[in-house]
Amino acid sequence: MPATSVPFHIVKRLALAPRVWRVALAAIWLAAAAAGLWMLWRYDNTPGEAARAPEQWPALATMARASDRPTLVMLAHPHCTCTRASLGELAETIARARTSPRTYVLFMAPARFEKDWEKTDLWQTAAALPGATVVRDDDGRMAQQFGAVTSGQVLLYDAGGALIFSGGITGARAHAGDNVGRQSLVALLNREPAIQRGSKVFGCSLFDRGI
Amino acid sequence: MATGSSTPTAPATAPTRADALFGEYERDIYRRTDRLFAWLMALQWIAGILFALWVSPLAWSGTVSTVHVHVWAAVVLGGIVCLFPAILAVVQPGEPSTRYTIAVAQMLMSALLIHLTGGRIETHFHVFGSLAFLAFYRDWRVLIPATVVVALDHMLRGIFWPQSVYGVLVTSHWRWVEHAAWVVFEDIFLIVSCRRSSAEMRERAERTAALEQEVRTRQQAENDARSLAALTSAVGLALTKPTDLDRMLQGCADALVADLDEGLARIWTLSESGEMLELRASGGTYPVADGAQSRVRVGSSTIGAIAVTRKPVLTNSRRADASPVDSNQAPADGIVAFAGYPLLVDSKLVGVMAIVSRRDFSTAALESMAAVADAVAVGVERKRAEAELARHARHLEAAHDTQRKNAQQLAALVEELRVAHKRAEAATRAKSDFLASMSHELRTPLNAIILYSELLQELADDQDQRSFIVDLQRIQSAGKHLLELINGILDLSKIEAGKMTVALETFEIREMIDELLDTVEPLVKKNDNTLTLTCGVGVDAMTADLTKTRQILLNLLSNAAKFTRGGAIDLDVQRCEIDGRAAIAFTVRDTGVGMTPEQTAKVFDPFTQADVTTARKYGGTGLGLALVSRFCRLMGGQVTAESQPGVGSRFVVRLPVAVVSETTETAVLSRDSAA
Numbered sequence: 001m002p003a004t005s006v007p008f009h010i011v012k013r014l015a016l017a018p019r020v021w022r023v024a025l026a027a028i029w030l031a032a033a034a035a036g037l038w039m040l041w042r043y044d045n046t047p048g049e050a051a052r053a054p055e056q057w058p059a060l061a062t063m064a065r066a067s068d069r070p071t072l073v074m075l076a077h078p079h080c081t082c083t084r085a086s087l088g089e090l091a092e093t094i095a096r097a098r099t100s101p102r103t104y105v106l107f108m109a110p111a112r113f114e115k116d117w118e119k120t121d122l123w124q125t126a127a128a129l130p131g132a133t134v135v136r137d138d139d140g141r142m143a144q145q146f147g148a149v150t151s152g153q154v155l156l157y158d159a160g161g162a163l164i165f166s167g168g169i170t171g172a173r174a175h176a177g178d179n180v181g182r183q184s185l186v187a188l189l190n191r192e193p194a195i196q197r198g199s200k201v202f203g204c205s206l207f208d209r210g211i
Numbered sequence: 212m213a214t215g216s217s218t219p220t221a222p223a224t225a226p227t228r229a230d231a232l233f234g235e236y237e238r239d240i241y242r243r244t245d246r247l248f249a250w251l252m253a254l255q256w257i258a259g260i261l262f263a264l265w266v267s268p269l270a271w272s273g274t275v276s277t278v279h280v281h282v283w284a285a286v287v288l289g290g291i292v293c294l295f296p297a298i299l300a301v302v303q304p305g306e307p308s309t310r311y312t313i314a315v316a317q318m319l320m321s322a323l324l325i326h327l328t329g330g331r332i333e334t335h336f337h338v339f340g341s342l343a344f345l346a347f348y349r350d351w352r353v354l355i356p357a358t359v360v361v362a363l364d365h366m367l368r369g370i371f372w373p374q375s376v377y378g379v380l381v382t383s384h385w386r387w388v389e390h391a392a393w394v395v396f397e398d399i400f401l402i403v404s405c406r407r408s409s410a411e412m413r414e415r416a417e418r419t420a421a422l423e424q425e426v427r428t429r430q431q432a433e434n435d436a437r438s439l440a441a442l443t444s445a446v447g448l449a450l451t452k453p454t455d456l457d458r459m460l461q462g463c464a465d466a467l468v469a470d471l472d473e474g475l476a477r478i479w480t481l482s483e484s485g486e487m488l489e490l491r492a493s494g495g496t497y498p499v500a501d502g503a504q505s506r507v508r509v510g511s512s513t514i515g516a517i518a519v520t521r522k523p524v525l526t527n528s529r530r531a532d533a534s535p536v537d538s539n540q541a542p543a544d545g546i547v548a549f550a551g552y553p554l555l556v557d558s559k560l561v562g563v564m565a566i567v568s569r570r571d572f573s574t575a576a577l578e579s580m581a582a583v584a585d586a587v588a589v590g591v592e593r594k595r596a597e598a599e600l601a602r603h604a605r606h607l608e609a610a611h612d613t614q615r616k617n618a619q620q621l622a623a624l625v626e627e628l629r630v631a632h633k634r635a636e637a638a639t640r641a642k643s644d645f646l647a648s649m650s651h652e653l654r655t656p657l658n659a660i661i662l663y664s665e666l667l668q669e670l671a672d673d674q675d676q677r678s679f680i681v682d683l684q685r686i687q688s689a690g691k692h693l694l695e696l697i698n699g700i701l702d703l704s705k706i707e708a709g710k711m712t713v714a715l716e717t718f719e720i721r722e723m724i725d726e727l728l729d730t731v732e733p734l735v736k737k738n739d740n741t742l743t744l745t746c747g748v749g750v751d752a753m754t755a756d757l758t759k760t761r762q763i764l765l766n767l768l769s770n771a772a773k774f775t776r777g778g779a780i781d782l783d784v785q786r787c788e789i790d791g792r793a794a795i796a797f798t799v800r801d802t803g804v805g806m807t808p809e810q811t812a813k814v815f816d817p818f819t820q821a822d823v824t825t826a827r828k829y830g831g832t833g834l835g836l837a838l839v840s841r842f843c844r845l846m847g848g849q850v851t852a853e854s855q856p857g858v859g860s861r862f863v864v865r866l867p868v869a870v871v872s873e874t875t876e877t878a879v880l881s882r883d884s885a886a
Contacts, residue, residue: 037319037323174267176331
């Protein structure tokens, strides 16, 4: 592509710029790229609001809690792309757990939206998880019962109905891979000492509170 | 002017051209790879945007959605990373800064991709693929900033957020070294590949340069051959044109400079004295053939020195002085080459040829000019030879004209003579016939007159009428004289008519002489002369016509007696040779009045005497010596006369001892007649 065909006169000036200006431009470019990467990193590593989950299985919960094993509940936004990583980590968790928990994945579905708005690829992915039950959470009422506000929030109740874990199972937004939340969850399911009983949640907000 | 020879400057060397070609190849590769990366950057940017739109187009907050941050990141951050190097690739392709920026940008794209995929190990292949792509530049230095960016990215993120690059929560802070080492591992292969590729490229450049050099060499050789052919043709044409020396040399000079860049060619020829060189032709920039160089003394200046040393003087690749060629008008600026040649033909100097030029003479040009110098030398010599030949031809032509005119005149004269001779022969024959017949007719009455006068004398004497006797004696004397004259004329006529024959007989010479002396004795004594006879050894017999031999000696002795008064007359007879044959020499010597050379030369002509007064003073018919000469020739002999006025005369008659037959005599007479 010949230089003369470039429509931007700034480009021509760039071509004619002295060496120092070109070095300065390169430095600015490099700084801008680094800044952009840093901002992206910061965004990806900014967790959502943590859940204020009840310590005991909510009595108003419509799902049945297992009494012989732990019950795991994930609250998700059907259109949150970050949750795809969370579902992947959930599958990894179930696979690694020696004791398979009763698992519910609740997808928030506003009642005013059209039918099957919640039936996204995430729904299909969740439905494919072994032993998992996918539940439509109309207007997020169950999420409110469980005090969750961020998609990807995982709650684990033991057979007695006591909350033993509350947090996210990804290390950052949409980032699959090892993370503290998943490791702790697997340890709890395997009746091993957990690193911690909670972790940061990375995902979209379940409710209209800004992204 | 410095003299000497030098090799013409060679064109740009092959290694220099190879470097230039190698640089061109490199720049071409840099530009092409820059363009590829420009497209790749744009493609990556667009692909990133599309991918973001596909994977995470929206960010949700409950029921509210907005454009996902990743989409903005793909648009803005991807644009920042991709567009700047893409623009550089477009506006300044091939620059080192462009490809270094592209290398950094490509690694930033890898970092971004690895980040977005959560450090998936598969995504790291983007790094290796990008490095391999950067190796397209065949500039291993490009890999350095790329590797540095990768290492820094892994180091910083490994420290602060290992999961984004390694996919694990916790790892060693030095894990980036392992990743960097793998990158360096690939770099090693890529660097080796780049260097090999570069080496191959250099080899190709060197081959191409060598090929170009060979092509140039061949083209130069072809050009030289064409120039040589043109020069040879032009010089050959000038040398063979039918023109004079100056025009021929001018043609050669013009032909010489036709192939030179603002060159000047001049030709001098050696003067006839061999001391001066005369400018005969000048071609090129300063064609005026005058000034100080119009006549150069042999031995002075460079031109004169060439004539002395007879060796070429060549100056090339340096600032040359034009003064040897034209001291007044040719400026020295720009003249870098001088070539002077002696014009030699078989080691003979005929002139000097000199050429100056504003550019170096190639080896082929010098060889061509040397060949031209030889040809010009031959041409000069040929022209001189032609001039000499023409001069001789003119002289020959003139001589030929004269000869032709003379031949024509001679032919006319011969024709006239032939006609005159024929007329004379006819007249002679007519005269001889007339004289023979007339003599016969005259002798009859004369004999009667003489006889009757004698009878009348006797009668007068008897009758004692003595007064008539004197008159009768006069009549008788006149008659005898007339008869003698007629006899002589008759003999002469016979000889000239070819009718005279010789009657050969063998006789004793002494006897013949003794009888002869008795006959002439009265004549000798009449003028108080003495006669002496001398006979040599071997003078005895001879075979000849006795009558004619006696007549010869009688005529000589009677002449001697007649023209000598109170003197001595000698007759000497000796043996001698005529053309190798035995002969007898009769020498009659007197101390008489003698003759002048003119008279001596004509003494054997008929009717010729010393002068008109001789006949009156001494008498005679003027036929005696003429008959002597003819009788001698009739018998194969000869007679010569020597005389001095007042001293005397000497006549020598040589006759063969044995005169040959009549046929030979006839032949001798025929020759005489033809002469």
